[in-house]
Amino acid sequence: MAKGEKKVAYFAKLEHLLSTYKTIFIVNVDNVSSQQMHVVRQSLRGQAEILMGKNTMVRRALRGLIPNNPSYEALLPFVKGNIGFVFTNGDMKEIREKIISNRVAAPARPNAVAPVDVFVPAGNTGMEPGQTSFFQALGIPTKIARGTIEITNDVHLVKVGEKVGASEATLLNKLGISPFTYGLVVMQIYDDGATFSSAVLDITEDDLVDRLMEGITTIASISLSVDYLALPAIPHLTINVFKDILALSVATDYTIAAAESIKELLDNPEAMAAAAAAASSAAAPAAESAAPAAAEDEEESDDDMGFGLFD
Numbered sequence: 001m002a003k004g005e006k007k008v009a010y011f012a013k014l015e016h017l018l019s020t021y022k023t024i025f026i027v028n029v030d031n032v033s034s035q036q037m038h039v040v041r042q043s044l045r046g047q048a049e050i051l052m053g054k055n056t057m058v059r060r061a062l063r064g065l066i067p068n069n070p071s072y073e074a075l076l077p078f079v080k081g082n083i084g085f086v087f088t089n090g091d092m093k094e095i096r097e098k099i100i101s102n103r104v105a106a107p108a109r110p111n112a113v114a115p116v117d118v119f120v121p122a123g124n125t126g127m128e129p130g131q132t133s134f135f136q137a138l139g140i141p142t143k144i145a146r147g148t149i150e151i152t153n154d155v156h157l158v159k160v161g162e163k164v165g166a167s168e169a170t171l172l173n174k175l176g177i178s179p180f181t182y183g184l185v186v187m188q189i190y191d192d193g194a195t196f197s198s199a200v201l202d203i204t205e206d207d208l209v210d211r212l213m214e215g216i217t218t219i220a221s222i223s224l225s226v227d228y229l230a231l232p233a234i235p236h237l238t239i240n241v242f243k244d245i246l247a248l249s250v251a252t253d254y255t256i257a258a259a260e261s262i263k264e265l266l267d268n269p270e271a272m273a274a275a276a277a278a279a280s281s282a283a284a285p286a287a288e289s290a291a292p293a294a295a296e297d298e299e300e301s302d303d304d305m306g307f308g309l310f311d
Helices: 001-021 034-044 055-065 069-079 093-101 130-138 166-172 197-201 203-225 231-250 257-267 269-302
Strands: 024-027 048-051 082-088 104-106 118-120 142-145 148-151 154-160 180-182 183-189 194-196
Touching: 001 055, 001 082, 024 069, 024 093, 034 048, 034 093, 034 203, 055 069, 055 142, 069 180, 069 183, 069 194, 082 093, 082 269, 093 166, 093 183, 130 148, 130 166, 154 183, 203 231, 231 257
Parallel strands: none
Antiparallel strands: 024 082, 024 183, 048 082, 104 180, 118 154, 142 148, 183 194
16 A cells, blocks of 8 residues: 555544544553554453544644544643553553553663653662672662672662663663563543543542532631621521521510520529439439449450350
């Protein structure tokens, strides 16, 4: 197939996928092998399709479709770097899990950017003493034990985000350490014209309810502090007004139903004292019943005196 024909076929395929599927995962495929891609394709078979291509070709195809579908313009800012598209109409959380689940351990290569911190653990390396200078050049403390080099302390060899040096890569390979794992990384999700981070898929209903309650509480607090009426503040305002009315009723000759019992107690100190006595006497039996129960538990625990049935 000629070069021009390949472009036409690619544009047609991208247009078909965009019209067939409503959700697109934009994935980064740095350091992902063709074998890994094959495994991911197999796991997504029947649920999603993967499309790779040169960014210039993808952008050109999208720009050609934007006049009829303006929502596709939201994809353009993410067509950069080593990316691909995963098209699906399935459950987004399930598809994301299948995309990111296939990760493969890989050795550190010179000039590769470390996605995680790399540590070299203390212990015997099995390497002969003649290579001590190699460790010294990297500032790794060692000693000779049983004729081999032993690392005396854990060493933070490469920090996340830093490039792996040639010496560090050589050392990790000599020690048989494959510190990195590589796989498809979901960078962004496009769904019916909207783009968002994959972290949105981790938000639960409980998270949404908590955020809503936090917002309501904040609005109520502001409303009460600035004396501006807002719906979330109405319950608090109602309670405060009721307290004021109750206090006014107690302090004056005007009596409301809720204040009657309080006024009776205030007008009759003996009744108040009797009520207090009744409350304390009701609490005493409960405390007494709790004490024998605790004593019984202690007696039961002491019966065996630390001996078993056949001691």
